[in-house]
Amino acid sequence: MKPEKHNKMSNNLEFDIVKNSFEWLSAQRIQSVKELSSTLSAHALWELPNPYITRLILEQDNDGSWNSSIRDTARASSALSTEGIVFTASARWLLARKKENFWNRDVYDTAYALAALADMGTQNKDGCNWLSENYCPAWEQIGTTSLIITALKKQDNLTKTRTFETFIQEKARWILSKKRLDGGWIHISTSNLAIQALLLAGFKDEVEDSVNWLLENVHENGAWGNKGDDINATALTLSTLGLYKKS
Template identity: 35%
Template sequence: MTSCNIAHNFQAEPLTLSAEITRAADAGFSWIADHLSSTNGSFSDIAVKDLTNLILSHLYWNYPQISFLYLQTLLLKQEENGSFGDLRETARAVSCLSAAYSYLESHSNGMDNSDLFIARGKAVTYLLAYRENWGDNLYDTVYILPALADAGIFEEDLSLALCENDDSDRQHPGTTALILTALQKQKNLGKFSEEADFMIFEFISEKLKWLTSVRENGFWKYTATSSLVLQAFVLCNQKHVAAESLPWLTASQKENGSWENDLNTTSLSLLTL
C-alpha cells in the first residue's frame, strides 16, 4: 500500500456510500502503512489490543498477507502459560486467532495455520484455568464471553449473569455495545434453553433501543465508542441502523486517512466499515 492523503478530497460528483467507504478504507490503510513504517518492520511494541484490531481490520478487508505479518508478532507475545498478558488481553487474542484461523481455513491460500490453532488452544486453556475470576471485572467478562464463543465454547451461567446484574453504572454506549456483542456471540451458538434464549433476546432488544435513543447526530460522542456500537448493531442483525451512521464515520476521517491520528481508533473504524 502506498501513501495517500485523500480523506477529504471529494470529487465534484458526490460519491455513493459504497464508493465513499472504499475510498475511506484505502486512505485508512495507507495511513496505517505510513504510521508503522517508522518501526522498520518491527511491530513488537504494539499492544495486544491494538494488534488484534489491526489484524482483524486487514483480514476483513482481504489483506491476508499483511495480517499474517502482524499475526507472527502477536504469537511472539504469548507467554509459556498461554497468556497474552492478562485475562482481557488473552481473550482479545483468542478472538483474533479464531478469526484468522477460520479465514485461512476457508480461503486455502497456502498459509500454514497450525501455529494459530496451537496458540489459540493454549490461550483458551489459560482462560479456563481462571474460570473463578471471570466475573470479577465487567470488562474482562465482556471479552472472555465472545472469545469463548469464537472458540466454540458455550458459557451459560456467565451470560445469564451479565443480563441479570444490569445496573445504571453500565449505561454507557461503549460498555453496552461490548455486553451485547458478548451475549449475541454466545446466543449464536444456539445452545441456550428456550427460556434463557428469550430472556437474552429481550435484553438485547431493549439495549439496542436504548443505544438508538442516545445517538446524537449519527454517533456516540467518541469515534472508538461509535465503532463498537455500530459493530454491535451489525452483529445483532440491525445492519440498517448501523448503515445510518456510516456517513458520519467516513466524514469524521482526517485528511491524512486516520481517525484521530490513532492506530487503534483507525483500525476499529476500518473494521466497522
C-alpha cells in the same frame, strides 16, 4: 477532511478511504497487543494479506495468555479467530481465571472473555447469565452495553439459541435511542463498539447514518481519532466498515 455527505456508502468513496486508512496503518509502529489485535482483525475482515498474525502469535506467553491479561488474551484470541486460528491453551487459560460466574467481578473482563470464548467455539452460559442478571445503572454506558451485547450475541450464535435475545434487543434499542442526530455517539471508538454490536444484533438499517458519520470524520491522512490520529480507533473503524459491508 470531511467528504460530502451521502445517503448511502459510495463504493468509490469507501474504497478510497479504506485504501488510505490501511496505508496509514501500515506506516505506524504497532506494538501493543490491543493495537496488534485490532489491526489484525481489520485486515482479516477486508481479506487483505495479514502480516500481523505472526507478530501477535510471537507475543503469546507459554501458558497461552498474552501478558497474563484477561483482556489482552481475549482481544488476541478473538482477532486470531477471524483468520481461523484458535489456541485451545488460550481458551483453557481464560476459563481457569473465571471465579464463580465472572472474571474478576468485572463487566469488561467478563464481556471480553465471553466474546473470545465464543469466537473460539467455547460456550459459557453461567458468565452470560451473570452479565444479563447483574446489569445495572453503572453499566448503562454506550461502550459497556455494546460489549455486553456483543458477548451475549456471540454466545447465543454459538449455541444457535436465542436465550438472551430479549435482553439484547432491549439494550440495542437503548443504544439507538442515545445516538446523536449526526449518527454518532461522540467518541469514535465508542461509536465503533456500538455499531459493531448493533450489526451483530441485526440493526444494519439503523446504523447506516452511523457508518456515514464515520466516513465523514476520517482525517485527511486516512486515520481516525477523537483528537489526534489513533491506531486503535482507525483499526476499529476499518473493522466496522468491513463488518457493515459483509452484513
